[in-house]
Amino acid sequence: TVTAVDDSNIEGAHSVLINHDIDTVLTLDTAYDAVSGTLADVTANVTDNDSAGITITETLGSTDLDETGPTQDSYTVKLTGQPTGNVVVTVTSIDTVKGVTVDMASLTFTDTTWNISQTVTVTAVDDPNVEGAHSSIISHSASSSDTNFNGIGISDVTANITDNDTAGIIVSTISGDTTEAGGTATFTVVLNTQPTADVTITGIASFNGLEGIVDKSNLIFTTGNWNIPQTVTVTGQDDQIVDGNVAYSIQVNTAVSSDLDYDGIIPDNVVVINLDDDS
Ligand SMILES: [Ca+2]
Ligand SMILES: [Ca+2]
Ligand SMILES: [Ca+2]
Ligand SMILES: [Ca+2]
Incomplete structure (x- = not known):
């Protein structure tokens, strides 16, 4: 019976060679000596269930802010597989003119903390501008010595902002x-x-x-x-x-x-x- 270990390493589909030999010292029947070394190998093909990825999970499925309040919402970030080196995720609020800020400029995941969610809090400013309902994009990028993660694509977060300003x-x-x-x-x-x-x-x-x-x-x-x-x-x-x-x-x-x-x-x-x- 051949059993694979469900590890957390990102290996992709991989195979392991299992070979067989007759132990000529312990085998008393010398007729089998010649057989040693001619026995067939068995290749165990292992399907990997680990992949390099970065998961964004928005609270209640979306990021919603209201200039009247609550002006904050949050989302979490974690890796889907274990990296071989630190992974730094940079968080950028693209549209600062709309006053949307994030409390974390970057998040660092190590080979031991990769599966622990880290939280980013998004805050809208109660500005005096008439904008109507509007939105702002928060983008992410990853850098790492682990080439599986370096530059990997990460989803944006769209912050939806409810306006409270009316011209008058x-x-x-x-x-x-x-x-x-x-x-x-x-x-x-x-x-x-x-x-x-x-x-x-x-x-x-x-x-x-x-x-x-x-x-x-x-x-x-x-x-x-x-x-x-x-x-x-x-x-x-x-x-x-x-x-x-x-x-x-x-x-x-x-x-x-x-x-x-x-x-x-x-x-x-x-x-x-x-x-x-x-x-
Ligand atoms: Ca306002
Ligand atoms: Ca406004
Ligand atoms: Ca008068
Ligand atoms: Ca008068």
Whole structure:
């Protein structure tokens, strides 16, 4: 009976020669002496069940990140067979512009730790950019003195990222009332997310210039100052009429931008009350 050992070495299909001899010293019948050396060999053909490979296993089968949270997910890496030398797997997040990072730049597997899974944690950044659902690739490469593993192909991991950003223009309420005595009030305008190009808020104007006027007609937000509120000052206008306190609106008109997420957005108007000073 010929038995093969299930080892963890990567050998490929291989064969072992089993040969036979008559022991002429122990065999008393000298008639068999001549037979020695002419006995047939037996070749045992061994099928190998070990192969060089690197297995990636994603948690729950995929790598999913959400800018709102959880912003992390993980996957594991291990070798499918025993290497003859260290195998170093380099981990690269290709698309750093999308803010996806990995906690391990490389993983080292030895001839004793090759079958122990090592974990890579993937993290997404909660950025202020409108991207919609998007993805980012994490790639791997292997180097080793074991030619079975050096440069071997390894699967990519695709990180799927759920976005939490929506383009929008936030207009505050008015800080207070204006007055016919020239009292002023203010409101601010700011963008919700970082635009990809300048955003101009056009046509800021009072619907009732007899009660209040604004100090500027346009606001420009850039990719740098998009998150800094800009102030519009409203100044009450006088008349000689006993007209009571009058509510009026400030128009904050359409956004113009080559960033299509912002182009055409119409912000809210602002309601102001101008206090009468006649009696
Ligand atoms: Ca975000
Ligand atoms: Ca985003
Ligand atoms: Ca008045
Ligand atoms: Ca008035």
